[in-house]
Amino acid sequence: MQKHLICSECFNDEGLRIDARQIGILNKKACRNCNKKNGSKLTAKLISNLAYRFFVKGTSWKVEYGEAPLIKFNEHQKTSITFKEPLKSDVVLIEKNINVGFFDYGPRLWMLGHIEPLKKLQTQKYRKEIIQRIVAEYPSLTLNNKAKFYRLRKNPKDPENHSEYDSPPKSGNGRLDSNKLPILYASPDLEVCIHECRVTAIDHLFVGTLVPNTDLKLLNLAVILEEDCTEFESLDISVQFLFYAESHSYEISREIAKEAKKSGFDGIIYPSYFSSLRTGSYPTETIYGMSIRKFPQYKNIVENQIIPNVALFGRPIKEKKISVECINKVILDRIDYHIHFGPTGY
Numbered sequence: 001m002q003k004h005l006i007c008s009e010c011f012n013d014e015g016l017r018i019d020a021r022q023i024g025i026l027n028k029k030a031c032r033n034c035n036k037k038n039g040s041k042l043t044a045k046l047i048s049n050l051a052y053r054f055f056v057k058g059t060s061w062k063v064e065y066g067e068a069p070l071i072k073f074n075e076h077q078k079t080s081i082t083f084k085e086p087l088k089s090d091v092v093l094i095e096k097n098i099n100v101g102f103f104d105y106g107p108r109l110w111m112l113g114h115i116e117p118l119k120k121l122q123t124q125k126y127r128k129e130i131i132q133r134i135v136a137e138y139p140s141l142t143l144n145n146k147a148k149f150y151r152l153r154k155n156p157k158d159p160e161n162h163s164e165y166d167s168p169p170k171s172g173n174g175r176l177d178s179n180k181l182p183i184l185y186a187s188p189d190l191e192v193c194i195h196e197c198r199v200t201a202i203d204h205l206f207v208g209t210l211v212p213n214t215d216l217k218l219l220n221l222a223v224i225l226e227e228d229c230t231e232f233e234s235l236d237i238s239v240q241f242l243f244y245a246e247s248h249s250y251e252i253s254r255e256i257a258k259e260a261k262k263s264g265f266d267g268i269i270y271p272s273y274f275s276s277l278r279t280g281s282y283p284t285e286t287i288y289g290m291s292i293r294k295f296p297q298y299k300n301i302v303e304n305q306i307i308p309n310v311a312l313f314g315r316p317i318k319e320k321k322i323s324v325e326c327i328n329k330v331i332l333d334r335i336d337y338h339i340h341f342g343p344t345g346y
Helices: 014-023 044-059 087-098 116-121 124-137 190-196 235-243 247-262 275-279 296-304
Strands: 040-042 071-074 101-104 140-143 149-154 183-186 205-212 216-220 267-271 308-313 322-330
Touching: 014 040, 014 044, 040 044, 044 071, 044 087, 087 101, 116 124, 116 235, 124 235, 124 247, 149 183, 149 190, 190 205, 190 275, 216 308, 235 247, 235 267, 247 267, 247 308
Parallel strands: 216 267
Antiparallel strands: 071 101, 140 216, 149 205, 183 308, 205 322, 267 308
């Protein structure tokens, strides 16, 4: 059992103190460093977790495709960053207790989207070639009548009308739908539906529980693609970054949907843009600069960090491919924000 080295009240920076309170161990023993009894106690492992949460995840720099931290720490380097008070003395406290140094991180360029398939997807010349690879190399998934997923509707005109839960009359504004390809978006995760719809407290919300009437063949992009290549050549990470990107990526993802439909699929399973917020994961987590997606022993962990969304082509309720099993009103009675902090200037 690891001994408690410091506590949350040893820190001067408010954000670092609050983070330490959240992850520390509560007991009434006096802290061996500051002698206070009301702080959350931290072992060496918890101090390391706190440093990762605050300095690594807390300095995440998002770009068009991908993201990377701007600070890292390890036991092999001394601190080479000049922090200002009150953080400066807190960094000294962490250094002394877990023997690490903090330094500016120069990320590997794949973390910032410099991946060959991803770069080709952004060009008209090579896009079709990569999309054909995506459709051919990713597995299919069959949804049968035992599957269940949800479609949230915000302020519908007639919430009891099943057609309200079909694809919208006008298409072309979403990640996968286009003018000639309407899409019904749904998810097995109801909270993700709420995030995806950007709801507010004044909205009237209704959810339809949907079930297939027949087997539906979907292209499954929410899995780890097994590859024998580096991150710089990875189709798997290219697709991950594509679906974690914002609206500038929609032109590409819509082309994927068109090709999947052309290839006989009824729809697509794809990673929710809100996966990392829902699970608290870090999309570009690495071990010695290598994506954990490249380590087979981490496959289950990474796939559990992906929240799958369902996109069905056409108007599947009208076409009787799926049925609305149940409709319920949704009441937002409390919202919890799970937050952590990071240093300013990054």
